[in-house]
Amino acid sequence: MESRAMVLEEGKERTTNQVKGLPITLLRVLILFVTICAVFSVISIYTLKHFGIESVVTTSVMKSSFQPCRGEQDRLLDLEDWIRPNSNPIHNMSDKELLWRASFGSRIKDYPFKRVPKVAFMFLTKGPLPLAPLWERFFKGNERLYSIYVHSLPSFQPQFSRSSVFYNRQIPSKVAEWGRMSMCDAERRLLANALLDIYNEQFVLLSESCIPLYNFSFVYNYIMESKHSFMSVFDDPGPYGRGRYRNEMAPLVNITQWRKGSQWFEVNRKIATSIVEDTRYYPIFEKYCRPACYVDEHYFPTMLSIEAGKALANRSLTWVDWSRGGAHPASFGKSDIREEFIVRIRSRHHCKYMKGTPQFVFFLQENFLLVL
Numbered sequence: 001m002e003s004r005a006m007v008l009e010e011g012k013e014r015t016t017n018q019v020k021g022l023p024i025t026l027l028r029v030l031i032l033f034v035t036i037c038a039v040f041s042v043i044s045i046y047t048l049k050h051f052g053i054e055s056v057v058t059t060s061v062m063k064s065s066f067q068p069c070r071g072e073q074d075r076l077l078d079l080e081d082w083i084r085p086n087s088n089p090i091h092n093m094s095d096k097e098l099l100w101r102a103s104f105g106s107r108i109k110d111y112p113f114k115r116v117p118k119v120a121f122m123f124l125t126k127g128p129l130p131l132a133p134l135w136e137r138f139f140k141g142n143e144r145l146y147s148i149y150v151h152s153l154p155s156f157q158p159q160f161s162r163s164s165v166f167y168n169r170q171i172p173s174k175v176a177e178w179g180r181m182s183m184c185d186a187e188r189r190l191l192a193n194a195l196l197d198i199y200n201e202q203f204v205l206l207s208e209s210c211i212p213l214y215n216f217s218f219v220y221n222y223i224m225e226s227k228h229s230f231m232s233v234f235d236d237p238g239p240y241g242r243g244r245y246r247n248e249m250a251p252l253v254n255i256t257q258w259r260k261g262s263q264w265f266e267v268n269r270k271i272a273t274s275i276v277e278d279t280r281y282y283p284i285f286e287k288y289c290r291p292a293c294y295v296d297e298h299y300f301p302t303m304l305s306i307e308a309g310k311a312l313a314n315r316s317l318t319w320v321d322w323s324r325g326g327a328h329p330a331s332f333g334k335s336d337i338r339e340e341f342i343v344r345i346r347s348r349h350h351c352k353y354m355k356g357t358p359q360f361v362f363f364l365q366e367n368f369l370l371v372l
């Protein structure tokens with residue numbers, strides 16, 4: 001019995017000894033750990049304080065040494081700096097950067113300053129502007145009501161004199177090919193540059209062979225007073241309309257939504273912004289609308305009739321004579337262009353809409369060089 005109890009006691013003893021032995025080692029490790037932690041935290045607190053003080057010292061030193069520049073930095077917060085139009089449209093932004101920047105807009109309708117809205121005249125050209133003298137006369141005396149942007153082949157070196165309205169109005173340009181996405185890119189580039197000027201309210205796309213059919217004040221009032229943007233939009237069921245649609249464009253664009261229109265548009269600031277900020281339709285049109293689908297005739301008309309149909313007049317302000325057939329508009333020579341010719345175009349009135357007002361205010365033809 002006794003021996004058994006001894007054994008039991010011993011067993012107990014041993015087990016308690018084992019149990020006791022474990023915490024002692026653990027305790028030692030724990031104490032070591034806590035000590036290490038304490039040492040580390042003391043060190044880190046000290047370092048933090050030390051460096052913290054040091055960085056505060058550095059910033060205050062930096063601040064005081066940059067003091068003279070602060071006035072200039074603060075000027076960026078003046079309203080004047082946000083709204084001042086750029087006198088020279090040259091910049092170093094890539095297309096991606098430019099479109100992003102141009103997509104900024106104010107969300108409050110009323111401007112907190114006196115804003116006389118301007119019309120941006122955007123010339124999409126190959127190079128020279130043969131009709132520049134005519135446009136100079138058109139713009140004369142209306143300096144606060146318009147701005148001009150010219151997109152030409154990058155190789156073209158403009159030679160405008162300092163007194164010309166076209167002087168320093170060239171925007172950074174790239175090659176634009178007829179019927180290809182690069183043409184729409186050029187148009188978006190023009191819109192984006194023009195959007196950077198907060199005074200621009202209306203945006204007209206023109207080419208070097210366009211002429212105004214009316215004087216400036218007439219054109220200005222016509223555009224400003226219209227509730228609609230002048231984008232030509234129609235549904236052509238034939239091979240040159242719906243025939244260019246590709247099923248891959250669904251479901252974003254249905255064949256019933258597919259539209260065609262003339263390239264020459266006039267849009268307000270809101271529509272201009274929606275063209276510039278588009279990232280939904282662009283990839284689809286770029287991928288599936290390639291010759292013989294001429295993307296500049298379909299991309300904006302289709303996208304805008306889906307997104308902003310009610311805001312469109314569905315017609316262009318620029319008269320192009322397609323009556324002679326073919327892929328290019330009719331050209332007129334010196335003998336054609338007489339007063340009665342202009343009067344005839346001017347007398348085209350739109351029946352349904354804006355009764356009594358002319359349908360067109362610009363006229364485009366190819367080879368206008370012949371005329372002057």
Ligand SMILES: *[C@@H]1O[C@H](CO)[C@@H](O)[C@H](O)[C@H]1NC(C)=O
Pocket residue numbers: 091092
């Ligand atoms: C634009 O970039 C060019 C070269 O990349 C440089 O020479 C020029 O100074 C830059 N202009 C501005 C306004 O930053």
Ligand SMILES: *[C@@H]1O[C@H](CO)[C@@H](O)[C@H](O)[C@H]1NC(C)=O
Pocket residue numbers: 214215216217218
């Ligand atoms: C502009 O043209 C309109 C219509 O043709 C005319 O009534 C107006 O007097 C002209 N304004 C100027 C300043 O020439």
Ligand SMILES: *[C@@H]1O[C@H](CO)[C@@H](O)[C@H](O)[C@H]1NC(C)=O
Pocket residue numbers: 254255256257
């Ligand atoms: C798209 O077309 C299909 C027929 O092809 C039609 O059932 C559908 O309603 C159309 N959707 C829209 C939004 O027009």
Ligand SMILES: *[C@@H]1O[C@H](CO)[C@@H](O)[C@H](O)[C@H]1NC(C)=O
Pocket residue numbers: 228305309310311312313314353
């Ligand atoms: C242009 O067409 C759209 C439909 O796509 C329509 O909502 C709009 O009212 C039309 N504009 C005018 C001025 O009739």
